[in-house]
Amino acid sequence: MAGTLYVVSTPIGNLGDFSPRAQEVLSQVDFIAAEDTRVGAKLLNKFGIKKPQISYFEHNRKAKGQLIAQRILAGEDCALITDAGTPAISDPGCDLVDICLGEGIQVVAVPGPCALIAALSIAGMDCGRFCFEGFLSVNKKSRREHLEDIREEKRTMVFYEAPHKLLRTLEDFYKTLGERPIALVREITKVHEQVWRTTLSEAIAHYTQEPPRGEFVLILGGKQEEEEQAPAIDPMDRVGELLEEGLSISLAVKQTAKELGVPKNSIYNEALERFSQKE
Structure with a gap:
């Protein structure tokens, strides 16, 4: 007779959140499939659970899954566990x-x-209807397509992001979607749990000066019918016009930001990449 696969949620920080049922299941199964057996070992040792583990993660999932x-x-x-959460x-567990x-x-x-649900519960954003978007791809084409796909999304959107990628993600949100309310939950x-409700432009300005720390859940407001979500003029078009008038990239970006009401930092890198060879 076949056995059972138990999908077991583990703490995302506070070990007090590890349920008695989860502990019982891990104690009774024959083996545990863990995203990282080193992380799994710490959890098992903490609760006195002695069970063999097998690694199961993104790069071995095809072979190990079968x-x-x-x-x-x-x-x-x-029992299937991940490093933290559900x-x-x-996660490749799917x-x-x-x-x-x-x-x-x-x-x-x-x-x-589950970080997704926990963040929504304390963010104070509209969560009557929401969609989970996971991580944005680092591949430029996939990333651009993903952002274009959600341009007209009216529901609240939830993303995961790592601290070293946060600023770029906020800038890409702003360039594609325009100004939006956002809650950054980290x-x-x-110990350092924090919820900050703000706007994309304010978040960009803040994290340009203050390096982000910790893992983030981003809760982004959907498109509102009465709001114009993006500048009517493409900032890069305006930068190009000013460059043709003889301005430097730095001055062209500064003037464009002032005219269109966009954060200078959100368009500078793109302008530098696109126009630096033309100067």
Whole structure:
């Protein structure tokens, strides 16, 4: 008789959020599929759980997914955990769940912490309807297509972002979507948990001067019918016009920002990349 795959949520910061049921399941399964076995070991040691782990992450999911499924089909129970939060949410665990369901294996949720839901609950943004957008791609083409796809989205949107990519993401939001309200939620359940409700332009100005720290959940307001979401004039078109009039890139960007009411920092790098060879 086939075993069961348990999808087990783990703490996103505060270990007190690790549920008794989750601890019981990890103690009873035959093995654990972990995103990072080193992180998994710390959690297991903290709660005195001694179970073998197998690594299952983005770069080995195809090979390990079938192996795990075969072990479950042979009668073993497996718990799937990620480094923090709920597996399969913007996580390769969704592939393992798909494989197991395809094999007729029972998949059971052991719910608990999830950064997406936790952030929405404390952000004070409209969450009657929302959509989860995960991480923006670092690939320029995919990133641009993703942003274009959400230009007309009216629902509140939720993104995950790492601190070293935050400023670029905020700038790309502004260039594509125009001014929007945003809540930046970081370090959820940890000592430095913070919720900052502001606007994209204010967030860009702040993080240009203050390097961001911690993992972020970004809750971005959807398009409002009565608001014009983006400048009527493409900032790069205006920069190009001013360059033709003889201004330097720096002065052209400064004047464009003033005329269109956009943050200078949000357009400077793009202008430099596009026009620097023409000076």
